[in-house]
Amino acid sequence: MTDPERDFELVAGRIDGLAEEMVELQRDLVAQPAVGPDNDGPGEAAKAAVYQAWVERLGLEILHVDAPDDRVEGGLRPNILAFLPGREERRVWILAHLDIVPPGQPKLWSRDPYTLFRDGNKLFGRGTEDNHHGLVSAYFAAKAVLQAGIVPSLSLGLIAVSDEETGSAYGLEYVLKQRGDLFRAEDLILVPDAGRPDATMIEVAEKSMLWVRFTVKGKQVHASRPETGRNTLAGAAHMIVALEELEKIYSAEDPLFQPPRSTFPPTRKEANVPNINTIPGEDVFYLDCRVLPQYDIEEVLATIRRIAAGVAAKRGLELEVEVVQMAQAAPATPVDASVVQALQRGVARVYQRQAEPAGIGGGTVAAFFRRAGLPAAVWQAAPKTAHMPDEYCFLTDLVADAKVMAHLMLFG
Numbered sequence: 001m002t003d004p005e006r007d008f009e010l011v012a013g014r015i016d017g018l019a020e021e022m023v024e025l026q027r028d029l030v031a032q033p034a035v036g037p038d039n040d041g042p043g044e045a046a047k048a049a050v051y052q053a054w055v056e057r058l059g060l061e062i063l064h065v066d067a068p069d070d071r072v073e074g075g076l077r078p079n080i081l082a083f084l085p086g087r088e089e090r091r092v093w094i095l096a097h098l099d100i101v102p103p104g105q106p107k108l109w110s111r112d113p114y115t116l117f118r119d120g121n122k123l124f125g126r127g128t129e130d131n132h133h134g135l136v137s138a139y140f141a142a143k144a145v146l147q148a149g150i151v152p153s154l155s156l157g158l159i160a161v162s163d164e165e166t167g168s169a170y171g172l173e174y175v176l177k178q179r180g181d182l183f184r185a186e187d188l189i190l191v192p193d194a195g196r197p198d199a200t201m202i203e204v205a206e207k208s209m210l211w212v213r214f215t216v217k218g219k220q221v222h223a224s225r226p227e228t229g230r231n232t233l234a235g236a237a238h239m240i241v242a243l244e245e246l247e248k249i250y251s252a253e254d255p256l257f258q259p260p261r262s263t264f265p266p267t268r269k270e271a272n273v274p275n276i277n278t279i280p281g282e283d284v285f286y287l288d289c290r291v292l293p294q295y296d297i298e299e300v301l302a303t304i305r306r307i308a309a310g311v312a313a314k315r316g317l318e319l320e321v322e323v324v325q326m327a328q329a330a331p332a333t334p335v336d337a338s339v340v341q342a343l344q345r346g347v348a349r350v351y352q353r354q355a356e357p358a359g360i361g362g363g364t365v366a367a368f369f370r371r372a373g374l375p376a377a378v379w380q381a382a383p384k385t386a387h388m389p390d391e392y393c394f395l396t397d398l399v400a401d402a403k404v405m406a407h408l409m410l411f412g
Contacts, residue, residue, distance in 0.1 A: 002087075004410045007150045008349075011406045014144035015399055022136050022398045023123065025054060027116040029132045030125035036077075036099045038166040043072035044098040048080060051098065051135065051160055055082045058143055060158070065178050067162065067170035077162040077170035081182070084142050086155035092408045093157040093189045094141075095365065096134030097164035097171065100127040101387050108389035122392045129393040130386035134192030135160060137380070137398050141405035152409035154188065164193075164365055172365045176372055183374050188339040188408055191366045192380040192401065199351045199400070202343050203378035205256055205332035205359035206367055208297045210289040211324035212304060214239065218317045220273070220281030230316050232283040233272060239311045240266045243287065249303060250295055256335075257359035262291045286324070290361035293329035301326070327363065330370035337375040338412075346407035347379075350400050355379070 028050050035041020055062060061083045066076040078098065103113040103126050111117050113126040138158050145152055163171035176183070183189070195201050216239070218230030246264040253260040267288045272280035291300055305321050312319035333340065335357040347355040357377075369376035381397040 002153075004153065007148070008407060008410050010148045011144045011150065011410065012403050014147050015140060015402045015406065018140045018144060019395060019399050022140055022395065023116070023118060025136050025139065026123050026125070026128055026132055028054070029135065030116045030127055031114055033114055034099050034127070035102050036163055036166045037069070037071040039102050041102065043069070044078055044162040045072065045074055045076070047098050048078035048160065048162075052080055054139060055080070055158070058146055060084055060142070065175045067174040069170050079162055079171060079175050080160045081175075082158040084145070084152070084156040086152040086409065088154050088412075090184070090412070091155040091157045091187045092405070093159060093183065093187055094134070094138040094405060095159040095161060095172065095189070095191050096138060096193065097131045097161050097365070098135075099162055099165050100130065101165050104389060110390050113391075121395050123395055124390055124392045126391055128391055129383060130391065131164070131193050133380060133382070133393045133398060133401070137192060137401040138405055140398075141402040141409065144402065145406060145409060150410070154409050154412050156409055157182070161365070168365050168368060172368045176368055180372060183369070183372070185374055186338070187374070188342055188412065189369050189374055189376040190339065190343070190405070190408065191364055191376055191378045193364055194360065194362070194378045195380040195382040197381060197383050198353060199347055199379070199381035200353050200355045201358045201379070202340055202355050203360050203364070203366070204335060204337070204340060204357040205293065206329055206363055207257065207262070207359065207361045208291040208293060208295065208329040209325060209327045209363055210291060210297055210300060211326070212287045212289065212301070213322040213324050214285050214287070214308060215320040215322070216283045216312065216317055217319070218281050221279045223277040223279050226279055229279040229281070231279045232317060233280050235312065235315045235317045236283040236285050238315065239308050240285065242307050242311050243304065245307060246289075246300070246303065250291065250300065252292055252294060254292055254359065256357070257292065257361070259361075262289070262295065263361065264289045293332065297326060297328045327367070330367040332359070333366075333370060333375040333377055337377070339375055339377045342408050342412060343377055343379050343404070345411065346404040349407055350403045351381075
């Protein structure tokens with residue numbers, strides 16, 4: 001008869017002993033610049049080959065659900081699924097992504113972003129947190145279970161996808177279209193791709209996202225005769241102030257989210273005239289809207305158009321409003337879903353802390369699972385260095401997160 005408590009202690013001890021191998025896998029992954037073609041990179045094939053070679057050492061069954069993409073060498077964006085059988089058909093799915101964002105300006109990095117650098121407990125390199133952290137912890141949770149000779153209560157499915165950083169059309173979205181039959185609502189689906197440094201946040205909901213581009217057109221003239229022109233910079237400024245009304249119109253609050261309200265900040269402003277003594281004839285600015293799920297994002301867009309058009313008409317300006325990105329929030333994972341409760345038990349056991357469900361303003365691939373009727377949770381111990389120069393993760397977090405993942409497999 002199985003004893004999950006004894007099994008967990010055995011597996012946790014194995015994971016402790018695998019810490020140095022975690023560093024080696026991070027080193028191998030960091031060395032592969034898996035930037036997607038939308039960011040002028042080569043794609044994920046080289047990193048996928050490295051990752052698959054490690055998975056093959058475990059003897060797991062591997063399934064490829066690769067997406068055609070003629071922009072990359074070989075014409076495919078890799079999506080790798082690996083399976084470890086348990087006593088139940090019900091699975092723990094752990095999904096992480098292979099692709100990374102570009103390093104950005106080299107001068108902002110202390111060292112080569114594609115060479116792992118270890119400083120005590122910190123592992124530096126592009127992708128170490130986003131999202132090698134998830135790949136590595138999940139891999140070594142599986143390895144420790146196998147080394148211990150234990151058949152886990154739940155089966156395990158490891159998923160390494162492409163294209164997470166640029167929309168997931170060639171990643172999870174493609175996998176669900178092609179092999180949605182593999183997933184069931186009773187499975188425990190974990191996406192280790194966001195969280196708090198102390199591991200106490202389980203993300204279960206996301207706000208709707210709307211990015212809007214405003215092009216304001218007027219008449220460019222000499223700045224000494226402003227009355228002869230139509231000043232688009234002044235017009236854009238008035239629009240930005242008028243659009244603050246959105247916070248009053250969509251004023252509901254939901255304590256699940258931080259911040260608990262919808263937000264509509266103006267962000268990017270494109271350059272207009274290069275000199276001081278010219279009234280600009282065209283200005284472009286952007287709004288980044290993160291909207292609580294109860295609001296219809298199409299209605300929000302209509303309100304934005306109405307407010308901006310009113311300002312343009314009053315000031316004799318032409319206006320174009322374009323959607324850069326728009327996504328209605330996916331249905332939230334219930335706060336009492338099995339995956340949430342299982343994570344709470346695992347975090348309490350490993351970290352000795354209480355993890356709570358929460359909503360975020362950003363977007364994750366968990367939304368694709370949720371839209372398919374599959375409750376998914378996003379969780380990890382995250383130092384929040386993703387996309388930054390000198391990105392890093394903590395080795396102790398890799399170890400502890402692997403133990404939480406093993407806890408899911410053993411206890412469900």
